[in-house]
Structure formats: C-alpha cells, structure tokens
Amino acid sequence: MTIALFVVICVIVVALIFDFTNGFHDSANAMAGPIATGALQPRTAVLLAAILNVVGAFLSTEVAKTISGGFFDEKLVTPQIVLAGLSGAIIWNLITWLLGLPSSSSHALFGGLIGAVIIGAGLASVNFWVVISKVLLPALAAPLVAGLAAAAAIRIADKIVTDVPKKDTKQGFRRAQAFTAAMVALAHGTSDGQKTMGVITLVLVAAGLQGAGTGPHWWVIGLAGLAIGLGTYSGGWRIMRTMGKGIVKIDTEQGAAAGAATTATILASSHLGFGLSTTHVSTGSILGSGVGRKGADVRWGVARRMMFAWLLTLPGAAIVGGAASLLAGLELAGTLILLALLGLACLVIWLISRRNQVDRSNVTDSADVLVLNAAKPNKIAKAQRKAAERRAKEERRLAAAGQAEHAAAGSTDAAQHPDRKGTDQ
Numbered sequence: 001m002t003i004a005l006f007v008v009i010c011v012i013v014v015a016l017i018f019d020f021t022n023g024f025h026d027s028a029n030a031m032a033g034p035i036a037t038g039a040l041q042p043r044t045a046v047l048l049a050a051i052l053n054v055v056g057a058f059l060s061t062e063v064a065k066t067i068s069g070g071f072f073d074e075k076l077v078t079p080q081i082v083l084a085g086l087s088g089a090i091i092w093n094l095i096t097w098l099l100g101l102p103s104s105s106s107h108a109l110f111g112g113l114i115g116a117v118i119i120g121a122g123l124a125s126v127n128f129w130v131v132i133s134k135v136l137l138p139a140l141a142a143p144l145v146a147g148l149a150a151a152a153a154i155r156i157a158d159k160i161v162t163d164v165p166k167k168d169t170k171q172g173f174r175r176a177q178a179f180t181a182a183m184v185a186l187a188h189g190t191s192d193g194q195k196t197m198g199v200i201t202l203v204l205v206a207a208g209l210q211g212a213g214t215g216p217h218w219w220v221i222g223l224a225g226l227a228i229g230l231g232t233y234s235g236g237w238r239i240m241r242t243m244g245k246g247i248v249k250i251d252t253e254q255g256a257a258a259g260a261a262t263t264a265t266i267l268a269s270s271h272l273g274f275g276l277s278t279t280h281v282s283t284g285s286i287l288g289s290g291v292g293r294k295g296a297d298v299r300w301g302v303a304r305r306m307m308f309a310w311l312l313t314l315p316g317a318a319i320v321g322g323a324a325s326l327l328a329g330l331e332l333a334g335t336l337i338l339l340a341l342l343g344l345a346c347l348v349i350w351l352i353s354r355r356n357q358v359d360r361s362n363v364t365d366s367a368d369v370l371v372l373n374a375a376k377p378n379k380i381a382k383a384q385r386k387a388a389e390r391r392a393k394e395e396r397r398l399a400a401a402g403q404a405e406h407a408a409a410g411s412t413d414a415a416q417h418p419d420r421k422g423t424d425q
Contacts, residue, residue: 003332004207007079010339011203014086016227019196021093022105023053023231025239026192026278030184032240033255033286035363039174040181042237042360049185050233056189057197057225071110071134072117073125074205074212080328080335081120082203087342088112088321094349096309100238100358103309104277108317109195110135115318116325138269139277139310143284146265150288153257161253173252180259187266188278189228196224237358242302254289261285280310 030052031045040048089105089112096103110131117125161169197216200223204210210217216224250258262285266278287303327338356370 004079007083007332007335008203008207008209010335011079011083011086012200012223014083014090014339014342015196015199015203016223018086018090018093018109018199019193019224019227020231020234021090021097022109022192022196023050023228024234024236025093025097025105025231026102026188026236030181030188030259030282032242033250033258034177034181035240037174037177037250037252037255039177039252039255042363045181046233046360048182049188050229052182052185053189053193053232054225054229056186056191057193057228058221059186059190071113071127071130072202073121073127074202076121076125077117077202077206078120079203079207081116081325082113082199082206083335083338084120084324084328085109085113085116085321086199087324087338088115088317088319090342091320091345091349092313092317094346096313097236097238098349098353099309100242101306101309102239102242102279102283103306103313104139104279106192106195106277106279107135107139107310107313109199111314111317112321112324113199114314115321115323116328118318119322119325120329139280142265142269142277143280145284146261146281147284147288147291149261149264150254150258150285151291153260154254154289157253157257170252173256176256177252177259180256180263183263184259184266184278184282185232187263188232189225191266191269191278193221193224193228196227197221200224237360237363238353241358241363242306250286250289254286258282258285258289261288 030049031040034040035042035045086109089108092103092108092112093105096108114126114131157173197220200220201210201214201216204217204220205212205214262278262282265281265285269281283306324338324342327334327341330337
C-alpha cells in the first residue's frame with residue numbers, strides 16, 4: 001500500500017467519523033420536540049430518525065456535487081488538506097455537543113475545510129462566491145423563513161381548534177408531531193448525509209481516483225447514510241435537552257408546526273444544492289412556534305448563546321482546520337501526529353462529558369446542560385426550581401383553560417335551555 005492510498009483511506013474513515021458526529025449532534029433537530037412532549041419515547045424516536053436518515057441519504061446528491069466540485073479548486077486540494085478540515089469540524093462538533101449548544105455541523109465542516117484549504121493551498125483555491133451564495137446567504141434566510149412559517153402555522157392551528165376541547169385534539173397533535181419529526185429526520189439525511197458524500201468524493205478526485213465533475217459513487221452514498229444513521233441512533237442527548245426544553249417550552253401543537261416548517265425548508269433547499277444548516281432551520285422553527293403563540297415561555301438567554309455559537313462556528317472551525325493543515329503538510333509524520341491528536345481530543349471531551357452525563361433516562365429532567373462538577377449542585381437545584389416553576393405555570397394555564405371551557409359550556413347550555421332552571425325547581 002502506497003502512502004498516498006493510506007492517506008486517502010484515513011481521510012475516508014475520518015470523514016465517516018465526522019458523519020457519525022453529525023448524526024448525534026443533529027439528531028435533536030428532528031426528535032427533541034417529540035421526546036420533550038412525550039409524543040415519542042426516546043429510544044423509539046432515535047431509532048426512527050436513524051432509519052429515515054439512511055433513507056434520506058439516497059434521495060438526492062445535489063449538495064454533495066456542490067461540495068465536491070463547487071467550493072474549492074480540486075486541482076489544488078490534497079487528501080491531507082481534507083483530513084485537516086475534517087479534524088477541525090469534528091473537534092468543533094464535540095465541543096459544542098459537550099456544552100449542549102445546537103450549533104451547525106454543516107458550518108463546522110465548511111469552516112474546517114475552508115481554513116485548511118486556505119492554509120494548505122492558498123486563498124485562490126476557495127470559490128468564495130459559491131460559499132456566499134450556497135452557505136452564508138441561506139444561513140441568514142432559512143432560519144427566518146422557517147421561523148415565520150412555524151409562527152404562522154401555530155396561529156392557524158390554534159384558531160382551527162379554538163372551540164375544540166384540548167383533550168380531543170391532544171392525540172391528533174401527538175400523531176402530527178411524530179409524523180413531522182419523521183419528515184425532519186428524512187430531510188436531515190437528504191441534506192447532511194450529502195455533505196460527507198461530497199467530502200469523500202472531493203478527496204477521491206484530489207487523489208486522482210475519480211474523474212472531476214462526477215458525483216458520489218453508490219458505495220460512498222451507502223457508507224455516508226449508514227454513518228449518519230448510527231450517529232443519530234446513539235442519541236446526542238445533551239443537545240436534545242437544549243432543543244427540547246432549553247429554548248421554548250413547547251407542546252405537541254407547537255412541535256407539529258415547527259416540524260412541518262423545518263421539513264419544507266430543508267427539502268426545498270437541498271434540491272437547490274444549498275449547503276443548509278438543519279440546526280439553524282430547526283432552531284428557527286422552534287423559536288417561531290414560541291413567538292407565534294401568545295404567552296409562550298421563550299428562553300431568550302439560551303437563544304442568544306446559541307446565536308453566538310452560530311456566529312463562531314465557521315471561523316472557529318476554520319482556525320482549528322487551518323492549524324491542523326500545518327501539521328498535515330508534514331507528509332506522513334504530520335498525518336500520523338494529526339490523527340493521534342484528534343483521537344486524544346475526542347477522548348478528553350468524552351471523559352469530561354461523563355462528569356454530568358445526559359442520556360435517555362434523564363434527557364427531559366431539566367432544561368440545562370451542565371459541564372463542570374464544581375458547578376453541579378447549585379445549578380441542578382436552580383434547574384430543578386425553574387422546571388418546577390414552569391410545570392406549575394403550565395398546570396395553572398391548563399386549569400384556567402379547563403375552567404374557561406367549562407364556563408363556556410355552561411353558558412351555551414343556559415342559552416339553549418333558558419327554562420331549565422325553573423323546570424328543575
């Protein structure tokens with residue numbers, strides 16, 4: 001085996017590892033809402049999302065073609081540069097997962113690759129207009145569009161069921177939320193699964209193993225779909241807690257509206273070849289479902305932290321990818337050192353996460369994701385108090401709604417039978 005072929009194999013393996021992290025990092029986009037409201041059980045939700053991620057990966061390759069033949073001059077990109085970019089994306093994904101911040105895996109990938117390509121091949125090798133038109137502009141427009149759509153959807157839904165008792169609509173909206181969440185998982189596989197396909201195709205073209213301008217091979221599509229599906233099945237519970245409870249205290253009606261808006265936005269963008277962030281779209285939809293309902297509990301402090309993470313993702317991953325590219329340029333020794341450091345970084349982040357573990361058994365217990373043991377007791381107590389306050393507020397709202405329904409029913413009955421009181425007497 002030649003050194004060049006060894007590096008290509010290493011890049012493909014690391015690309016699939018990134019795809020795995022993409023799966024558990026972004027699984028919350030589809031299933032955080034149904035799990036938070038009880039529409040789906042945690043394990044059922046991630047299994048369903050995993051299967052649909054794999055199916056979605058086979059539906060389109062437009063985004064993959066944009067990455068493999070649009071962002072960079074493939075004649076100047078080497079497998080070592082792609083490996084460096086993937087390393088930056090993986091490390092950024094794991095850091096934001098540790099903090100429970102639903103940042104964009106897509107922007108981490110693009111940022112890592114851009115930083116690595118600039119350091120390794122120069123500014124001229126990046127097609128910045130494609131990056132602006134296919135990544136940055138959709139990143140600004142898509143969350144806004146999805147949020148407005150979700151806000152409109154929840155208002156329409158509330159008006160339709162105004163005179164229907166909540167107990168009669170609850171089951172229907174549960175099913176609707178489960179269905180729209182499944183569609184989001186399908187759309188996520190269609191969008192994000194392609195990004196790893198595009199990276200693997202890019203490195204095969206760079207190594208001369210595939211013709212320029214060609215799309216991903218069937219085995220690339222299959223491996224990318226399987227990797228993102230396995231990552232999704234692993235859960236990504238830390239980000240799922242933030243998405244399900246940390247931004248907006250949603251009910252099944254809001255979850256169904258947000259899921260429908262997210263699905264429509266992602267599928268439309270994927271087939272146009274946009275490198276869209278499913279995290280941005282899903283978060284925009286969830287916020288829209290909260291803004292669109294009067295009196296909804298929107299945690300704007302968490303939303304602001306997420307916005308900062310979004311702004312930092314592209315440059316942050318680019319810095320890590322650029323630094324990794326310096327190592328990767330040292331031929332085989334640099335590649336081996338980079339792989340060792342990547343493995344060490346992943347291990348350290350995983351060990352830190354074990355201090356305050358979030359899994360399927362406690363994902364809905366709190367709205368906060370904790371990192372350091374030193375802060376654990378006070379923050380847990382604070383989180384429990386806030387959760388209790390929110391539950392009490394929700395119970396008061398439901399009780400008030402029930403009393404209003406009862407009073408309305410009594411008024412209607414009195415109007416229809418004005419002589420009943422006298423007859424009864």
